[in-house]
Amino acid sequence: MTASDTSARPLVDREHSLFLLREMLRIRRFEEKAAEMYSLQKIHGFLHLYIGEEATGVGAMQVFTQQDNIVATYREHGQALVRGMPARVLMAEMFGKATGCSRGHGGSMHFFDVSRRFFGGYAIVGGGLPVAVGLALADKMQNRQAITGCYFGDGAVAEGEFHESMNLAALWKLPVVFLCENNLYAMGTALERYQAQTDISRKAAAYGLPSSAVDGMDILAVEAAAKQAADYVRGGNGPYLLESRTYRFRAHSMADPDLYRTKEEIEGWKKRDPIVLFERKLRELGLLTDADLARIESEIATEIEDAVQFAEASPREPIEDLLKDVGGQVAR
Amino acid sequence: MTKMTYREAVRAAMRKALREDPRVFLMGEDVGRYGGAFAVSLGLLAEFGPERIRDAPLSESAFFGAGIGAALGGMRPIVEIMTINFSMLAMDQILNNAATLRHMSGGQLNVPIVCRVATGGGRQMAAQHSHSLEGWYAHIPGIKVLTPATVPDAYGMVLAALREPDPVFIFEHATLYPLEGEVDESTETFDITRAAVMRPGKDVSLITYGGTLGKTMQAAVRLASDGVDAEVIDLRTLRPLDTRTIVNSVAKTHRAAVIDEAWRTGSFSAEISAQIMENAFDDLDAPVARVCSAEAPMPYAKHLEAAALPQVEQIVAAAQELVSRHG
Numbered sequence: 006m007t008a009s010d011t012s013a014r015p016l017v018d019r020e021h022s023l024f025l026l027r028e029m030l031r032i033r034r035f036e037e038k039a040a041e042m043y044s045l046q047k048i049h050g051f052l053h054l055y056i057g058e059e060a061t062g063v064g065a066m067q068v069f070t071q072q073d074n075i076v077a078t079y080r081e082h083g084q085a086l087v088r089g090m091p092a093r094v095l096m097a098e099m100f101g102k103a104t105g106c107s108r109g110h111g112g113s114m115h116f117f118d119v120s121r122r123f124f125g126g127y128a129i130v131g132g133g134l135p136v137a138v139g140l141a142l143a144d145k146m147q148n149r150q151a152i153t154g155c156y157f158g159d160g161a162v163a164e165g166e167f168h169e170s171m172n173l174a175a176l177w178k179l180p181v182v183f184l185c186e187n188n189l190y191a192m193g194t195a196l197e198r199y200q201a202q203t204d205i206s207r208k209a210a211a212y213g214l215p216s217s218a219v220d221g222m223d224i225l226a227v228e229a230a231a232k233q234a235a236d237y238v239r240g241g242n243g244p245y246l247l248e249s250r251t252y253r254f255r256a257h258s259m260a261d262p263d264l265y266r267t268k269e270e271i272e273g274w275k276k277r278d279p280i281v282l283f284e285r286k287l288r289e290l291g292l293l294t295d296a297d298l299a300r301i302e303s304e305i306a307t308e309i310e311d312a313v314q315f316a317e318a319s320p321r322e323p324i325e326d327l328l329k330d331v332g333g334q335v336a337r
Numbered sequence: 338m339t340k341m342t343y344r345e346a347v348r349a350a351m352r353k354a355l356r357e358d359p360r361v362f363l364m365g366e367d368v369g370r371y372g373g374a375f376a377v378s379l380g381l382l383a384e385f386g387p388e389r390i391r392d393a394p395l396s397e398s399a400f401f402g403a404g405i406g407a408a409l410g411g412m413r414p415i416v417e418i419m420t421i422n423f424s425m426l427a428m429d430q431i432l433n434n435a436a437t438l439r440h441m442s443g444g445q446l447n448v449p450i451v452c453r454v455a456t457g458g459g460r461q462m463a464a465q466h467s468h469s470l471e472g473w474y475a476h477i478p479g480i481k482v483l484t485p486a487t488v489p490d491a492y493g494m495v496l497a498a499l500r501e502p503d504p505v506f507i508f509e510h511a512t513l514y515p516l517e518g519e520v521d522e523s524t525e526t527f528d529i530t531r532a533a534v535m536r537p538g539k540d541v542s543l544i545t546y547g548g549t550l551g552k553t554m555q556a557a558v559r560l561a562s563d564g565v566d567a568e569v570i571d572l573r574t575l576r577p578l579d580t581r582t583i584v585n586s587v588a589k590t591h592r593a594a595v596i597d598e599a600w601r602t603g604s605f606s607a608e609i610s611a612q613i614m615e616n617a618f619d620d621l622d623a624p625v626a627r628v629c630s631a632e633a634p635m636p637y638a639k640h641l642e643a644a645a646l647p648q649v650e651q652i653v654a655a656a657q658e659l660v661s662r663h664g
Binding site: 074105106107108109110111115117118119124125127129132134135136137138139140141142143144146147165166169170172173176329330331332333334 | 362388393394396398399400401402403404405406407408409410411412414429430433434436438439440441442443444445446447448478479480481501502503504505576577
């Protein structure tokens with residue numbers, strides 16, 4: 006049972022394929038706009054772009070239902086969009102507005118939407134994993150059928166919380182899909198410079214859970230591999246580790262001068278741009294026309310323009326509400 | 338009223354909560370088959386089974402974080418961390434997630450987790466099992482910090498904590514587990530918002546919490562025989578702090594000493610002192626005194642540990658010094 010087993014892949018259905026392409030393009034254009042807004046100083050703080058990794062974000066999310074829980078990282082714009090969070094509340098959040106998904110308390114790194122069981126972007130690398138384990142524990146203890154999708158980067162694999170969480174989830178047979186988005190860099194440090202064992206999927210064996218690695222630039226492969234992982238977890242067998250091998254085309258954050266990678270390396274990966282690859286495939290299959298693409302791009306442009314206008318026009322959180330949602334207070 | 342030990346009181350409260358609320362479960366190292374490192378949960382596994390009395394691996398960060406996730410998923414976890422020094426291994430989850438999620442999510446999430454932690458020295462456990470770091474916790478917005486010093490509080494604070502919508506930390510001073518007292522198990526309401534005046538007095542306020550309450554009460558008895566009428570305040574809850582009770586006491590006595598088993602520098606005793614200065618400066622007839630632990634890692638040898646910890650003699654001396662000053 007490997008991720009490259011093509012028989013497990015979904016049929017290349019036109020409607021679904023165009024949906025996948027559209028979702029990847031939504032992320033790409035949203036991120037490009039976010040970068041522009043950062044340059045215009047509409048967005049501040051850290052901004053980590055997902056460009057290049059869209060196939061993982063879109064492909065994997067297809068296997069989770071609205072009853073399932075999602076735990077993501079500080080590079081979570083893609084997951085949030087695909088989960089169904091409106092672009093406008095995400096943009097407003099990054100603008101620091103009261104209409105943002107976290108009312109401007111979180112910013113780019115901390116998107117939350119409890120109505121979509123999107124339990125947030127966690128910006129301590131590895132810090133979301135124990136929370137995901139607990140969400141799965143709650144589901145299991147309450148006999149719910151839901152599973153938890155837990156996204157994290159390759160950097161998290163070096164953290165103790167990764168290993169503790171793998172062990173705990175496997176020990177208690179908890180329904181978690183651990184989804185490692187391996188973009189080969191922990192901020193600026195290359196995988197082979199910080200991992201003795203660079204095959205991340207092999208780490209699962211130490212905890213007795215199954216795993217696989219998939220080409221993170223091939224959206225259909227990601228979707229198929231994620232389905233295989235989710236089916237296993239839904240079957241009550243315990244957790245599964247899926248490693249999606251991908252690459253970020255942009256720097257770690259807008260603050261990163263990207264001095265640690267060669268232009269040749271980046272250009273080499275851009276030849277495997279997941280959107281370009283998928284477009285090409287769909288054209289070859291006769292499933293995508295120029296008119297389709299123009300329509301999709303136009304709809305996305307409208308959506309993103311609306312998001313910016315909404316964010317711009319939205320009010321800021323009143324300063325009087327600064328302490329409103331601090332927990333542990335007493336009414337006096 | 339039922340006579341029981343502090344240990345039994347914590348257990349009785351957990352048993353009551355486990356019986357009444359199916360969402361409640363206990364999770365931690367050796368809480369099940371071993372019965373708890375301090376035997377607090379002894380017998381609970383037999384009554385409630387391994388799903389609800391859940392032995393966890395030595396993974397403080399993972400099982401505390403799992404408690405957060407379980408709380409988000411509708412459960413009411415009680416997480417036991419064996420000692421406060423071990424809780425450092427869970428600090429990422431405690432500070433960056435538990436205390437933060439409600440505000441960072443714009444109010445969408447809340448984390449009703451209760452965490453019980455043994456704290457404090459006095460048992461010759463040396464420098465990795467004996468410190469009093471609850472003051473660090475009291476620094477953190479988003480959580481409540483309870484320090485039961487009496488048997489009724491050991492019981493009531495567990496039940497009160499389980500009714501809170503946000504994280505509550507209960508620091509149980511490990512020397513208190515054998516302490517005997519009386520608990521009214523029929524009581525359904527437990528106030529955790531107020532400090533308690535444990536002994537009224539007019540000459541000096543002795544302000545303390547947790548493991549040093551007993552020593553402070555002994556000091557008050559000794560002071561009384563010397564003609565000094567000390568008022569003893571048990572803070573009970575470090576965060577949010579009941580400043581009013583402290584200020585009212587100082588307004589009466591005009592003198593205050595803070596007794597805190599933590600190190601002096603940057604300690605919770607410093608916070609109390611600052612609160613008094615900010616809110617009762619004009620009432621003071623003397624500077625606020627502090628009796629704290631020596632600024633060293635807790636030593637093993639009995640005589641060294643005793644010298645490091647606040648003792649009755651030092652409390653008496655500090656109070657005598659305060660009353661010797663004329664206003």
